[in-house]
Every structure is written in structure tokens, then in C-alpha cells.
Amino acid sequence: MALINVATREIHCNIVYYGTGFCGKTTNLQYIHRHARPEARGKLLSIATESERTLFFDFLPLDLGAVHGFRVRFHLYTVPGQVLYERTRVAVLTGADGVVLVMDSGADKLEENFQSLIELETNMRKLGKDLGNFPFVMQWNKRDLPDAVPVATLDRYLNRRRVEAFDAVATTGEGVFATLRAICKSVMARL
Amino acid sequence: MEQLSNLVVSEGELGNIARVLGRLTLDTAASHVLLLDKSGQLIAAQGQMGQRDLIALGALLAGAFSSSRHVAEILGETDFRHILQQGLHESISTSLIGEQWLLVVVFDKQTHIGLVKVLARKAADELERVLERVRAGGGRAKEQVINVQFRNSVENTIDLLFQD
Ligand SMILES: Nc1nc2c(ncn2[C@@H]2O[C@H](COP(=O)(O)OP(=O)(O)O)[C@@H](O)[C@H]2O)c(=O)[nH]1
Ligand SMILES: [Mg+2]
Numbered sequence: 001m002a003l004i005n006v007a008t009r010e011i012h013c014n015i016v017y018y019g020t021g022f023c024g025k026t027t028n029l030q031y032i033h034r035h036a037r038p039e040a041r042g043k044l045l046s047i048a049t050e051s052e053r054t055l056f057f058d059f060l061p062l063d064l065g066a067v068h069g070f071r072v073r074f075h076l077y078t079v080p081g082q083v084l085y086e087r088t089r090v091a092v093l094t095g096a097d098g099v100v101l102v103m104d105s106g107a108d109k110l111e112e113n114f115q116s117l118i119e120l121e122t123n124m125r126k127l128g129k130d131l132g133n134f135p136f137v138m139q140w141n142k143r144d145l146p147d148a149v150p151v152a153t154l155d156r157y158l159n160r161r162r163v164e165a166f167d168a169v170a171t172t173g174e175g176v177f178a179t180l181r182a183i184c185k186s187v188m189a190r191l
Numbered sequence: 192m193e194q195l196s197n198l199v200v201s202e203g204e205l206g207n208i209a210r211v212l213g214r215l216t217l218d219t220a221a222s223h224v225l226l227l228d229k230s231g232q233l234i235a236a237q238g239q240m241g242q243r244d245l246i247a248l249g250a251l252l253a254g255a256f257s258s259s260r261h262v263a264e265i266l267g268e269t270d271f272r273h274i275l276q277q278g279l280h281e282s283i284s285t286s287l288i289g290e291q292w293l294l295v296v297v298f299d300k301q302t303h304i305g306l307v308k309v310l311a312r313k314a315a316d317e318l319e320r321v322l323e324r325v326r327a328g329g330g331r332a333k334e335q336v337i338n339v340q341f342r343n344s345v346e347n348t349i350d351l352l353f354q355d
Contacts, residue, residue: 005200006205006336045247061246075231095230181350
């Protein structure tokens with residue numbers, strides 16, 4: 001949840017990158033960390049298992065500096081995609097002010113993506129949040145894959161709400177900042 | 192549409208929080224005392240530590256706490272309301288305040304763990320009253336901060352900073 005500290009003149013918002021395992025969430029944060037202005041980016045923390053898969057989360061604080069006398073910060077989280085960690089995903093979603101759903105464009109991932117969307121909707125409902133009325137954008141990642149599903153198809157099956165969606169290749173950074181800008185603005189607009 | 196989950200802390204209430212944290216710091220000789228939202232957001236802190244480290248510490252402790260609650264579930268416990276991470280020199284006590292916040296005390300081996308537990312519990316009860324009040328009455332203070340100029344400036348700053 002957003003924290004507005006009138007006394008210390010600070011505003012903090014949490015953004016969660018959600019999606020199936022290996023869809024490219026960590027890669028998004030790594031790219032942002034490498035390419036954001038040095039004054040804006042904090043330490044990238046990754047809590048991984050020994051096999052390097054995200055266990056609890058990746059965490060990247062971003063600092064916009066002073067805006068009209070208020071220090072504005074966005075905290076980016078990723079959640080582990082494995083089915084096993086559903087409860088961890090709920091815990092991280094509890095504090096979310098905005099959600100980016102990262103979708104793997106690979107042809108064999110369509111069903112998994114669909115399940116991840118359904119799970120997100122269910123978890124948000126459990127938390128008393130309505131995804132249809134919440135800062136929420138999508139990212140079609142891995143557009144470079146030779147078997148990438150056409151965007152029109154992804155849109156039809158996975159984006160019935162017609163929320164803002166961005167084509168991306170997280171490994172090269174394409175679409176990464178466009179996604180970030182959209183979710184940050186959406187969060188601020190609803191603050 | 193407005194989100195219901197915003198927490199707007201006014202000057203006066205932050206003073207009340209600081210008083211409770213200050214007393215706890217003194218009575219336990221703690222090196223740091225942190226008040227966090229369960230998601231890891233830092234609400235207030237006492238002690239000498241850079242802002243960047245505090246933010247990281249908040250996120251990690253909230254993660255550890257959340258993971259411990261899942262452990263509790265598996266054991267058929269409803270909750271671990273208090274967890275202790277004990278180091279050779281320094282230890283960390285984390286207690287749940289109500290259902291939404293965490294109180295963290297970082298202390299060294301000079302201080303008895305039992306004392307920290309009792310005093311943290313007392314402070315948590317006091318903080319819960321303040322935080323419930325903050326949660327209930329935040330709307331008005333927000334209007335002073337988030338106005339049209341602010342929104343425009345934020346959008347421009349986002350465009351400026353977040354690009355390749
Ligand atoms: N071809 C391709 N591979 C990607 C892209 N984004 C991420 N990957 C790769 O997909 C794998 C999983 O990415 P990761 O960010 O760890 O996924 P996470 O589980 O969602 O955090 C890694 O090997 C990445 O290099 C992309 O846009 N295109
Ligand atoms: Mg990952």
C-alpha cells in the first residue's frame with residue numbers, strides 16, 4: 001500500500017511484477033537496475049534458491065527525488081512464478097499499489113499464461129482488490145522468440161480487459177522502460 | 192478512483208510514533224528500531240543507518256516474517272507473532288503489530304532477549320492504537336499533498352528518469 005508521510009514528506013508505492021516462472025520478471029528488474037539513472041536506482045536484492053530461481057522476491061527501490069517538495073519512491077518486486085509459491089505471491093500482492101503481468105510469448109506458454117492471469121485475478125479478489133479497477137498493465141515479453149504467438153492472439157485471449165499492453169524483449173531492454181513508465185503513472189494517477 | 196489502502200501519516204502522529212520508538216530504543220539500548228508495514232515499507236526508524244540500507248533491511252525482514260507465517264501454517268499454528276534472529280553479536284526481534292505492521296528491534300548481547308520481548312510487546316500495543324487512528328483518518332492530509340501540480344510534476348519526472 002502506498003505510504004504518504006506528510007511529516008517526512010515522502011511517498012512510497014509498491015509495484016509487483018507477476019507472471020509464470022521464467023517469463024522474464026527478474027530480467028526486467030535487472031535491465032532497469034542497469035540502465036536507470038544512478039541517482040534514481042537503489043540496490044537490487046534477489047532472494048534466490050541455490051539453483052538461482054527466485055525464492056521469495058527480487059526487490060529494487062527507485063527514487064524519483066523531490067517532486068514538489070515530496071520525495072517519491074517506487075519499490076519494484078517480482079514474485080516467484082512456480083506453482084509451489086502461491087502463498088508467497090499473495091503475501092507480496094498484499095502490499096501492491098500496481099501490478100505488471102509479464103507474459104511469455106512462447107507458443108507453448110499460452111495456457112500457463114492464462115492460468116497465471118486467473119490466479120492473479122483470484123488472489124486480488126481475496127485481498128479485496130478488483131483488478132478491473134486497479135493500476136494494472138501487461139507486458140508481452142520474449143517477442144524475439146521465433147515461435148512467438150502473434151500479439152493480436154495474445155490480446156484476444158489474455159487481455160479481455162483491454163488494459164495497456166507493451167511488446168518487450170526484456171533481455172535487450174525493448175519495452176522495459178515503457179512498461180515501467182506506464183505502471184508508475186497509473187499508480188500515481190490513482191493515489 | 193481512490194485506493195483504500197493508502198496510509199497517510201501526519202506530523203502529529205509521526206511525533207507520537209517517534210516517541211514510542213525513542214523510548215523503546217532507550218530502554219532496550221537498541222542500535223535500531225524500525226516500524227514497517229507488513230509489505231516492508233519503512234514508516235519510521237530510530238538509529239544510525241543510511242536510508243538505502245534501511246529500505247533493504249525493511250524489505251528483507253518483511254520477507255522473512257511472511258515466510259515464517261507460512262511455516263506457522265504448515266505446523267497448524269495460526270501465526271508466529273514474534274520472530275527472533277540471533278547473531279553472535281547482534282540480534283533482531285520482529286513482532287507483529289495488529290495485522291498490518293511490524294516492529295523491529297536490533298539489539299546487541301548486552302541486552303536480555305526477554306526484556307526486548309516484553310518491551311516490544313508493550314510498544315506494539317501503543318503503536319497499534321496510533322496506527323489504527325492514522326489508518327482511519329488519513330484522507331484530509333492527503334488532499335494537501337496530491338494536487339494537480341504534483342501529479343503533473345510526477346509524470347514529467349517519470350518520463351525523464353525512466354528511459355533507456
Ligand atoms: N529470448 C528471450 N529470452 C528472455 C527474455 N526475457 C527473459 N528471457 C530469458 O528467460 C529466462 C528466465 O528469465 P527470468 O527473468 O529469470 O524469469 P523469471 O522467472 O520471470 O524471473 C532467462 O534465461 C532470460 O534470459 C526475452 O525477451 N527473450
Ligand atoms: Mg525471477
